[in-house]
Amino acid sequence: xxxxxxxxxxxxxxxxxxxxxxxxxxxxxxxxxxxxxxxxxxxxxxxxxxxxxxxxxxxxxxxxxxxxxxxxxxxxxxxxxxxxxxxxxxxxxxxxxxxxxxxxxxxxxxxxxxxxxxxxxxxxxxxxxxxxxxxxxxxxxxxxxxxxxxxxxxxxxxxxxxxxxxxxxxxxxxxxxxxxxxxxxxxxxxxxxxxxxxxxxxxxxxxxxxxxxxxxxxxxxxxxxxxxxxxxxxxxxxxxxxxxxxxxxxxxxxxxxxxxxxxxxxxxxxxxxxxxxxxxxxxxxxxxxxxxxxxxxxxxxxxxxxxxxxxxxxxxxxxxxxxxxxxxxxxxxxxxxxxxxxxxxxxxxxxxxxxxxxxxxxxxxxxxxxxxxxxxxxxxxxxxxxxxxxxxxxxxxxxxxxxxxxxxxxxxxxxxxxxxxxxxxxxxxxxxxxxxxxxxxxxxxxxxxxxxxxxxxxxxxxxxxxxxxxxxx
Ligand code: ADP
Numbered sequence: 001x002x003x004x005x006x007x008x009x010x011x012x013x014x015x016x017x018x019x020x021x022x023x024x025x026x027x028x029x030x031x032x033x034x035x036x037x038x039x040x041x042x043x044x045x046x047x048x049x050x051x052x053x054x055x056x057x058x059x060x061x062x063x064x065x066x067x068x069x070x071x072x073x074x075x076x077x078x079x080x081x082x083x084x085x086x087x088x089x090x091x092x093x094x095x096x097x098x099x100x101x102x103x104x105x106x107x108x109x110x111x112x113x114x115x116x117x118x119x120x121x122x123x124x125x126x127x128x129x130x131x132x133x134x135x136x137x138x139x140x141x142x143x144x145x146x147x148x149x150x151x152x153x154x155x156x157x158x159x160x161x162x163x164x165x166x167x168x169x170x171x172x173x174x175x176x177x178x179x180x181x182x183x184x185x186x187x188x189x190x191x192x193x194x195x196x197x198x199x200x201x202x203x204x205x206x207x208x209x210x211x212x213x214x215x216x217x218x219x220x221x222x223x224x225x226x227x228x229x230x231x232x233x234x235x236x237x238x239x240x241x242x243x244x245x246x247x248x249x250x251x252x253x254x255x256x257x258x259x260x261x262x263x264x265x266x267x268x269x270x271x272x273x274x275x276x277x278x279x280x281x282x283x284x285x286x287x288x289x290x291x292x293x294x295x296x297x298x299x300x301x302x303x304x305x306x307x308x309x310x311x312x313x314x315x316x317x318x319x320x321x322x323x324x325x326x327x328x329x330x331x332x333x334x335x336x337x338x339x340x341x342x343x344x345x346x347x348x349x350x351x352x353x354x355x356x357x358x359x360x361x362x363x364x365x366x367x368x369x370x371x372x373x374x375x376x377x378x379x380x381x382x383x384x385x386x387x388x389x390x391x392x393x394x395x396x397x398x399x400x401x402x403x404x405x406x407x408x409x410x411x412x413x414x415x416x417x418x419x420x421x422x423x424x425x426x427x428x429x430x431x432x433x434x435x436x437x438x439x440x441x442x443x444x445x446x447x448x449x450x451x452x453x454x455x456x457x458x459x460x461x462x463x464x465x466x467x468x469x470x471x472x473x
Contacts, residue, residue: 003185003189004182004185004186004189005182007181007185007189008178008181008182008185011177011178011181011185012174012177012178012181015173015174015177016170016174019170019173019174020170023166023167023170026166027159027162027163027166030159030162031159034155034158034159035155038130038150038152038155039119039130041150042079042119042130042132042148042149042150043117043119043132045079045148045150046132046134046146046148049079049081049146049148050134050136050138050146053136053138078150078151078154079148079149079150080094080096080097080102080129080148080149080150081094081146081147081148081149082094082097082101082102082146082147082149083136083144083145083146083147084104084144084145084147085144085145086135086143086144086145088104088109088145091144094149097124097149100124100125102122102124102129102131102147102149103122103124104133104145104147108120108133109145111133112133112134112135112145117132117133117134118132118133119131119132119133120133121152122149124149127151127152127153128151128152128153128156129149129150129151129152130149130150130152131147131148131149131150132147132148132149132150133145133146133147134146134148188221191214191216191221191224191225192221192224194212194213194214195212195214195224195225195228198210198211198212198228199228202232208232208235208236208239209236210232211229211232212225212228212229214226252309252417252418255417255418256306256418259302259418259430260299260302260303263295263296263298263299263302264299266291266292266295267292267295267296267299270288270289270291270292270295271292273288274288274289298430301430302430302432305430305432305433305436306432308365308436308439308440309417309432309435309436309439312436312439312440312443313439315443318358318359318362318440318443318444319358319359319360320357320358320359320444321357321358321359321360322355322356322357323355323356323357323358323360323363324353324354324355325351325352325353325354325355325356325388325390325395325397325466326350326351326352326353326354328351328356328360328363328364328367329347329350329351329367329386329388329397330351331364332364332367332368332371333345333347333386335368336368336371336372336375339375340375342380343375343380343384344381344382344383344384345371345383345384345385345386346383346384346385346386347385347386347387347388348385348386348387349387349388349389350388351388352388352390352468353468354388354390354395354466354467354468355395355466355467356395356464356465356466357444357445357464357465357466358444358445358446358464358465358466359440359443359444362440362443362444363444363464365436365437365440366436366437366440366441366448366462367397367399367462369433369434369436369437370399370437370460370462371384371386371399372433373433373434373460374399374400374401374403374458376429377401377403377404377421377423378401378402378403378404378457379403379404382401382402382403382457383401383402384399384400384401385398385399385400385401386398386399386400387400390466390467390468391468392467392468393465393466393467394463394464394465394466395463395464395465395466395467396461396462396463396464397461397462397464398459398460398461398462399459399460400457400458400459400460401457401458402456402457403457403458404454404455404457405452405453405454405455405456405457405458406450406452406454406458407454408454411450411452414434414450415434415435415437415438415448416431416435417431417432417435418430418431418432418435419431419434419435437460441462441464444464444465445464445465446462446463446464446465447462447463448460448461448462448463449461449463
């Protein structure tokens, strides 16, 4: 059942209940007033009749005349009189009653004997009568019980008409209120209907640019429209983000497949050479094997880098520990000096006693990427300088070189996955080093910055949470 119909029915039902209570009160009140009115009328009529009772004095010493004497002449047509002796025997009947006798019982007799004037409702034939009982006490007149009756058909007729009128009026009012409530509920719910329609259209067309158009006041419906539009804003942002990340993911998978295919194709070609009949010369075979080792190493590096990035994408949590800066830097520089003993690598100024908050393995990996790049992308005579500085909240580590630098137009792209210079491409660079360094740095709440000038060299700076004079392990 719709809310509109439910609201309409609720309003109508409440009104129906109210009308029922009012109608019952009116009907009962009217009935009681009529009963009181009828009793008043019959009592007044009875006393008038009794005052005017024209029974002549009895001829024989207090005996009741056998015909009971004449009936009082002036009375309303609808008032009937009947007399009974004190032991209840009918003395006179009213000719207007058409031969019917007004009933009488012991209870009434007892009440009369106790001085009461009982009024009873009796059914005579098919009609109800209100009957007043009293004792006729006239001087020189035998004592009689007088029954004055009045038909109640007028009351029944009036009450039936009254009931029908009340029911008809209530039905008309209820019908009218149902119609008005239906229209009003429809008007009140129209904005909700519009919101529902917009939501359905957005769902069907996947058009998150649409908004609910509500120009009304900021009432409950206005707030619903505002909340709905706010939710659409969020949904649109989320949708754009998901779409972008899906596109990035697809590009990444396509790039990764492409990168993996190159060494695999080379390996497949080399295996073909080794299988050739007649076999290739021993010298060529040695070259092919060397080439295969290089390609396999490249493949391993690439798979390793892809694995690191996949883990970073999955937001696998890194450790969050205090790492002493000095041993970390010493360890890394020693490692690099072993790999490139002829290169100039200096530490200036050398690290202070400080700690970084992060993951040691990840930190080493980042520094190795930066130092490896400085070695790879600069001529052998270039100098690489490692600088550290510490303030109250941060530890900064910079890797500076005086190599060829990076052109301004390439600078914004160097952290992109698979982005590399043409030289790096031929030298077997994967283009993933800086992307990994950035992911790992940010995963430890750090930032990575680059400043470079073509022909002057480059500076990569890492900023990590950390502090001076912390406990050194
Ligand atoms: P890769 O080193 O495998 O090519 P990276 O993501 O580490 O990939 O680097 C991306 C590109 O940034 C490199 O190809 C290179 O062109 C440039 N680059 C990075 N470091 C330096 C540097 N120290 N000097 C000059 N160019 C650099």
